[in-house]
Amino acid sequence: MRTPPSIDRRTFSTWLLAGSAGPLAACDPGGLKGMGGDAAAVPEANEAESAPPVPAVKPGETLAMAKSLGRGINFGNALEAPRENAWGVPISPELFDVARDIGVQTIRLPVRWSNHALAKAPYTIDPAFFERVDFAVEQTLQRKMKLVLNMHHYRQLDGQATDGRKDKSFHLDKDEFAVEPALLHERFKAMWAQIAERYKSLPRETVLFQIYNEPNYALTPSIWNELAADTLAVIRRSNPERFLVVPSINWLPSLAKLQLPEADPRLIVDVHNYQTIAFTHQQLQWMDPVPPAMPFDRKVQDKILEELDVMAEWVKAHRRPIWIGEFGVSIGTDPKERAAYARFNRDAMESRGFSWAYWDLAGEFAVYDPKARRFYPGMRDALFGA
Numbered sequence: 001m002r003t004p005p006s007i008d009r010r011t012f013s014t015w016l017l018a019g020s021a022g023p024l025a026a027c028d029p030g031g032l033k034g035m036g037g038d039a040a041a042v043p044e045a046n047e048a049e050s051a052p053p054v055p056a057v058k059p060g061e062t063l064a065m066a067k068s069l070g071r072g073i074n075f076g077n078a079l080e081a082p083r084e085n086a087w088g089v090p091i092s093p094e095l096f097d098v099a100r101d102i103g104v105q106t107i108r109l110p111v112r113w114s115n116h117a118l119a120k121a122p123y124t125i126d127p128a129f130f131e132r133v134d135f136a137v138e139q140t141l142q143r144k145m146k147l148v149l150n151m152h153h154y155r156q157l158d159g160q161a162t163d164g165r166k167d168k169s170f171h172l173d174k175d176e177f178a179v180e181p182a183l184l185h186e187r188f189k190a191m192w193a194q195i196a197e198r199y200k201s202l203p204r205e206t207v208l209f210q211i212y213n214e215p216n217y218a219l220t221p222s223i224w225n226e227l228a229a230d231t232l233a234v235i236r237r238s239n240p241e242r243f244l245v246v247p248s249i250n251w252l253p254s255l256a257k258l259q260l261p262e263a264d265p266r267l268i269v270d271v272h273n274y275q276t277i278a279f280t281h282q283q284l285q286w287m288d289p290v291p292p293a294m295p296f297d298r299k300v301q302d303k304i305l306e307e308l309d310v311m312a313e314w315v316k317a318h319r320r321p322i323w324i325g326e327f328g329v330s331i332g333t334d335p336k337e338r339a340a341y342a343r344f345n346r347d348a349m350e351s352r353g354f355s356w357a358y359w360d361l362a363g364e365f366a367v368y369d370p371k372a373r374r375f376y377p378g379m380r381d382a383l384f385g386a
């Protein structure tokens with residue numbers, strides 16, 4: 001059984017109050033292995049000064065990259081569980097076939113690296129786990145989909161540590177281990193140094209790295225802005241030209257406080273839209289309280305549009321693209337309401353020029369049920385149909 005993700009975000013009373021290539025090298029299944037994937041040689045992470053300058057882009061190039069992500073899907077509840085298969089979604093070729101067959105252009109692959117790396121320097125990532133991620137990367141690229149590879153659910157980094165707080169939101173997940181708190185940021189950067197090195201030869205037209213999922217709690221705007229800049233510098237040492245995805249802080253509310261390194265034009269911002277939590281998270285047992293069934297009514301629609309308007313304003317003001325890397329509605333929702341939600345979001349995002357990735361393919365917000373081997377009613381069409 002999975003434990004709740006960042007429960008605080010989903011405490012819906014809080015939300016109610018807030019209103020709220022080149023050749024595809026990896027097509028060769030052996031390709032990754034020969035691509036600098038030497039997990040034993042852990043690159044240094046603390047030499048941000050030595051990052052090369054980021055090459056300039058042609059006008060509109062980063063925006064074009066963001067647009068090319070098109071219609072995507074999250075491979076949720078798979079590699080971001082504390083252990084593979086713990087949350088019920090296998091990394092199976094069948095699921096990659098499903099994604100390709102329904103017309104997915106981009107797979108967002110959430111990965112919990114933090115539970116698969118040494119607790120102390122040099123924080124080596126487990127080679128066997130790297131191979132599982134390699135497999136998912138290969139499966140994606142072989143089917144000619146794009147990939148956003150991220151770091152997800154580093155609970156302790158978010159402040160969800162075993163530090164005596166009574167609030168159950170601040171506990172690590174079952175089977176997750178804690179490290180010396182003073183090492184957290186160094187460990188984060190060191191893991192990125194390894195990931196970036198391993199995948200540096202993958203085509204930059206097809207593969208993007210997202211430095212983190214949803215910074216929140218302990219990752220306040222000032223802490224996150226600094227950590228993000230340092231991490232980007234670490235990644236740039238091996239991947240000067242790759243397009244990188246940086247998440248908004250605290251979902252939408254702190255987007256205005258996000259600071260990105262001026263000298264790096266190859267950045268895309270990921271903002272998630274679960275408006276309204278009462279609607280999108282209805283019937284989920286890990287919510288506290290569990291939101292009851294409700295329809296996809298006008299109020300919910302207005303909230304979605306409000307968020308999109310804030311994002312569109314930000315894009316205009318900052319001249320950087322936003323990609324909506326998550327939105328979704330739980331499988332316990334009435335099928336007609338789910339499909340209406342999915343279609344409404346798709347149209348609203350696309351008419352404003354945003355690419356998107358639905359959360360998720362086969363988990364608790366799924367489009368497809370891997371056990372029954374069937375699609376949830378209406379979802380495939382609503383998201384990917386004509």
Ligand code: BGC
Nearest residue numbers: 005010152213214326359364
């Ligand atoms: C979390 C998932 C969660 C989803 C919807 C994602 O960001 O990583 O664990 O199910 O949001 O709440």
